[in-house]
Amino acid sequence: MSDANQKFKAWWLLSPTLLLYSLTFLLPVLLLVVMSFAKFENSVTEFGFYLGNYRKVFGDGITLLIFWRTVKLSVYITVACVVLGFPVAMVMRRAGPRGRLWLLFFIVSPLLTSIIVRNVAWVLILGRSGIINDTLREWGLIASPLPLMYNSFGVVLAVVHVYMSFMVLPIYGALQAINPSTEEAAASLGASPLRVFWFVTLPQSLPGLAAGCTLVFILSMGVYLTPVIMGGNFVVTLPMLITDVVRNQYNWPTASAMSLMLLVAIGAMVLVSSVVQKFGGRH
Amino acid sequence: MENEYSSRLGYRLLLIFTCLVITFLIAPLAILVVQSFTAESYLSFPPPSYGMRWYADVLNSADWQDSAGLSLLLACIVTPCSLAIGTMAAFALNRGPSRGRRAMYALMISPMVLPHIVLGLGIFRIALELNISDTMIAFVPAHLTITIPFVIITVGASLQSFDISMEEAAQSLGASKFGSVWYVTLPIIRPGLIAGAIFSFIISFDEFIITFFLATYSRTLPLEMFSTLMFQVKPSIAAVSSLTLAVTAGLTAILMFRGQVAGESGVIK
Numbered sequence: 001m002s003d004a005n006q007k008f009k010a011w012w013l014l015s016p017t018l019l020l021y022s023l024t025f026l027l028p029v030l031l032l033v034v035m036s037f038a039k040f041e042n043s044v045t046e047f048g049f050y051l052g053n054y055r056k057v058f059g060d061g062i063t064l065l066i067f068w069r070t071v072k073l074s075v076y077i078t079v080a081c082v083v084l085g086f087p088v089a090m091v092m093r094r095a096g097p098r099g100r101l102w103l104l105f106f107i108v109s110p111l112l113t114s115i116i117v118r119n120v121a122w123v124l125i126l127g128r129s130g131i132i133n134d135t136l137r138e139w140g141l142i143a144s145p146l147p148l149m150y151n152s153f154g155v156v157l158a159v160v161h162v163y164m165s166f167m168v169l170p171i172y173g174a175l176q177a178i179n180p181s182t183e184e185a186a187a188s189l190g191a192s193p194l195r196v197f198w199f200v201t202l203p204q205s206l207p208g209l210a211a212g213c214t215l216v217f218i219l220s221m222g223v224y225l226t227p228v229i230m231g232g233n234f235v236v237t238l239p240m241l242i243t244d245v246v247r248n249q250y251n252w253p254t255a256s257a258m259s260l261m262l263l264v265a266i267g268a269m270v271l272v273s274s275v276v277q278k279f280g281g282r283h
Numbered sequence: 284m285e286n287e288y289s290s291r292l293g294y295r296l297l298l299i300f301t302c303l304v305i306t307f308l309i310a311p312l313a314i315l316v317v318q319s320f321t322a323e324s325y326l327s328f329p330p331p332s333y334g335m336r337w338y339a340d341v342l343n344s345a346d347w348q349d350s351a352g353l354s355l356l357l358a359c360i361v362t363p364c365s366l367a368i369g370t371m372a373a374f375a376l377n378r379g380p381s382r383g384r385r386a387m388y389a390l391m392i393s394p395m396v397l398p399h400i401v402l403g404l405g406i407f408r409i410a411l412e413l414n415i416s417d418t419m420i421a422f423v424p425a426h427l428t429i430t431i432p433f434v435i436i437t438v439g440a441s442l443q444s445f446d447i448s449m450e451e452a453a454q455s456l457g458a459s460k461f462g463s464v465w466y467v468t469l470p471i472i473r474p475g476l477i478a479g480a481i482f483s484f485i486i487s488f489d490e491f492i493i494t495f496f497l498a499t500y501s502r503t504l505p506l507e508m509f510s511t512l513m514f515q516v517k518p519s520i521a522a523v524s525s526l527t528l529a530v531t532a533g534l535t536a537i538l539m540f541r542g543q544v545a546g547e548s549g550v551i552k
Binding site for chain 1: 290293294297298300301304305307308309311312314315318326327328368369371372374375376378379380387390391393394396397398399400401402404405406407408409424425427428431435485488489491492495496505508509512513516520521524527528531532534535538
């Protein structure tokens with residue numbers, strides 16, 4: 001009894017965090033939900049239960065278009081991260097302890113460098129007078145600069161650079177958990193390396209793959225800075241639209257409805273991923 | 284035999300691919316640093332001549348000084364608060380009743396999953412209602428909300444491998460509850476504490492979108508970099524970026540080095 005009491009006492013240590021979260025996390029999100037049902041007329045927000053914001057968000061054509069563009073970009077980014085990250089995770093698994101530490105260093109260190117710094121680096125490389133365009137022009141290969149940024153390509157490239165680590169680490173974790181004897185058994189029974197990978201390694205790494213995809217997709221859906229810097233006004237994403245609606249139009253109810261749209265999309269992704277992870281875990 | 288050969292060939296291809304990916308991750312930053320040492324008034328690669336001109340320019344500029352000062356001040360306030368509050372929460376989750384622990388843990392780290400744009404929007408609204416939007420009173424709690432989950436994760440991981448019987452031994456020898464934690468537990472879980480502190484510092488120092496909503500006149504370093512970048516790409520932006528990179532890379536090196544060293548000596552044989 002006293003032991004149980006002691007244990008419940010330990011939860012008092014959560015109170016500072018809970019107090020902070022209630023003010024900076026739970027209350028704000030609740031407020032956004034309430035505000036998404038408020039009425040906005042002549043720059044006045046009137047609370048109530050009003051579905052006009054949602055009707056507008058789904059009905060004006062543009063918001064939905066931007067939403068799907070954001071989803072599409074996030075899918076591109078996630079796929080690119082898988083294609084680039086999976087082989088790296090596989091090499092990390094097979095490398096010796098030293099090589100693995102170095103690879104880990106290279107994978108983790110970009111994670112800790114400022115996002116804006118990494119975006120600046122890409123502007124200097126891909127910009128109209130960036131390294132690539134300057135060099136190609138000097139060599140006389142092109143007359144006018146190639147459109148390498150201020151389009152989806154530039155945005156996807158820079159976001160992949162920022163979030164790659166979040167894909168490699170969970171995949172590596174899942175690969176580490178695989179018993180190599182399962183693969184050796186398949187190989188000794190005559191399966192080619194590709195078949196071993198496809199039928200033995202890949203299914204077993206599914207939980208890590210799902211976790212990485214979820215993480216990268218969620219982060220990509222919410223990213224603001226990189227599309228603004230790399231896309232300019234040519235690639236408008238949902239976070240950019242939300243920011244514009246609040247900062248320039250002061251239309252909180254519409255922005256709240258858009259934020260909830262973003263949250264629901266993310267929630268759906270988390271749900272799908274947890275189903276996949278459960279299914280993958282059964283193997 | 285044929286499989287053996289193709290497997291080795293496959294691994295070699297993977298290795299080459301991995302080198303390319305690593306180059307993709309590292310090269311842009313290396314190029315940025317090289318460009319920051321240009322002596323010209325424009326950016327080009329490789330620079331025709333080298334010099335410290337833009338570093339001098341940046342270090343003498345009042346705008347950059349002010350924004351860097353604000354960012355450092357903010358990170359220096361956020362880091363100890365984040366470490367203290369987050370460590371308390373990690374202890375609670377580790378020592379508390381096992382029922383409901385998973386749900387509570389999920390709640391505690393959930394600000395990580397929420398897009399910062401949504402979090403920033405909500406916090407901005409609350410700050411507007413309280414009339415504190417452009418002040419430290421808003422910046423610090425906002426940053427704490429996104430740094431504390433990292434402390435809970437790093438310190439929580441250290442606590443999980445900590446043997447609680449050592450704390451109990453100290454108590455049976457007459458140490459108070461607080462004393463046993465302060466003198467026994469905290470020194471042993473130091474790697475987790477250092478990692479949590481460094482994550483907090485870097486995340487706060489790098490935070491953009493939430494501060495972007497909250498700030499009207501205040502400029503943190505990321506905000507100043509952003510507005511400069513939107514206006515014009517000058518060599519000064521490369522110099523500031525390199526300086527920021529040096530700060531975060533230094534802290535990362537400490538994280539990796541100290542974490543490893545402390546992790547080895549922290550194990551009691």
